[in-house]
Amino acid sequence: MDWKFLEGLLSGVNKYSTAFGRIWLAVVFVFRVLIFVVAAERVWSDDQGHFDCNTRQPGCTNNCYDHYFPISHIRLWALQLIFITCPSFMVVLHVAYRGERERKYKAKHGDDTCLYDNPGQKHGGLWWTYLISLFLKTVFELTFLYLLHYVYNSFKLPRKVQCDVAPCPNLVDCYVARPTEKTVFTYFMVGTSVVCVVINICEILYLIASRIVNLKRRGSSYTSSRKIHKDECKDVTKQTYHATC
Template identity: 30%
Template sequence: MAWHIVEKLLEQVAEHSTLVGKFWVTFFFVLRFLMVVSIADTVFGDEQGSFVCNTLTPGCANICFNDFSPISLIRLWALQILSVSLPTIIFMVYTAHKMTKISQAKKLRQDEMDKKKKMREEAKKLKEEARKKAMADRRRRLEESGPPVKNEKKEKEPEKDKDDDKVVATKLDSDTPSRLMLAYVVQVVCRLAVEIGFMVLQFNIYVFKFWVPELFKCARWPCPNVVDCFVSRPKEKTIMLWVMFATGLIMIVLNLIELYHLGARKILEAWKQRGQDITKEYRVSSNMPHFGTHGGHGGGGRYPRGYPQAVGIRVGYARSSMSGEGGNDYDGDRFI
């Protein structure tokens, strides 16, 4: 499975996250991503092959294992990782698209301001030339009519329009649409709901809850009677089950802390100001593809890396263990 795609996308999410959000991404990599793809995969690798029942009836062992484990825990946890990552990845894609449109809108605004400034300068220049020409004509007429009167008041030069030289500055915060704040809140709520949903699902679909039993009694058809089935490494699987439940609780707590950190007042203000958008003001089109690089005007930019790159966790092992990219020739391991 191409886990490195999810990895790269999540690395970019922390660029737009709060401090608690950066901790969430880090813990997600350490406690979920690496735990599932490197450790849990070896513990729950071949459950059905090690599930032995004391019967020779054809199909009995398969039916009993299906009753014991409707879906492999490793696959359920992998699906949970993808489901939790999906709202965050969607937010990242939306944010990258929106920031590109904001950059385009800023460029349009700057071009408009430069154009207005140039027009003001040209108008001021023409006005100054007309004033000088009028003064020269008047001086010539005075010289022709006779000597100037001593008490004649000196002509006042027109005052400069102070507003002509002003360039209205716009704060950076006003350029960032409130919809990005709302989108961030929505993705936090979505991943919180997904975490809770998967924990409830895991608790309900398995006959075992928090302890993997050593012996599982099965009386399903086509078994002739109650059949004893034996589970491999039950204590190790129980410990792994506890670890995954604990990591799920940690993820839920981090999401709740992040919502508290964002605050109801900020969320309410963002909701009230959701209509303010510089991209709508300058009508930046979102229907055309953008071929520029991320990082501002002038090119040469690239997508910024996220916070997890700085914490020293190697993710290449997780990538190679699931997608088969390992080997002597593989040099793709990177540290985050």
């Protein structure tokens, strides 16, 4: 998989992210993608070849491996990384859409005019797009954590499993290659996934809190401006009344 292409796309997302979003992106690349590419793939590269069962019955070892490992950890983590990064592209596409509208608006009304003060500023529809992307990333993270726990029944890999699926002649013992090392990597990837979920939740709360504060400020400024306008109208009315008298 070309992870450099994914890195290039997400670097554009970083320009429109909050501080929490930049921390999330750093955690994803340093503690997930980098560990995945440098170490995790090599650890699981020989998992099926070194899955040994105490029988020479043809097909027994392969079926037992497929029974206990229906999907590789590596492929599941690769899918997880793809799914959790895709919602961020919604923000980039929305900003690109705003940029195109801005270009057409200037072409029609002149270069001195503008439709947006800053196309990448998170207000209006872009704020909702950013918030929805955070919810989707959090849902995908939790879904894959559940799938990992559900498929393997736990995050810890056993040293030995017992298998009696066909065509095994009886209950046979099978041994997982390097279970301790794989368990360490599994806990590490699960831990970083949980950290990303916490960061996403913090960013969601931050966005909502910032939105509420901005709305209150706008409401207070609007109320004060209306009060000033009413006072000016009263002064004008009094002056007109005295002048008439």
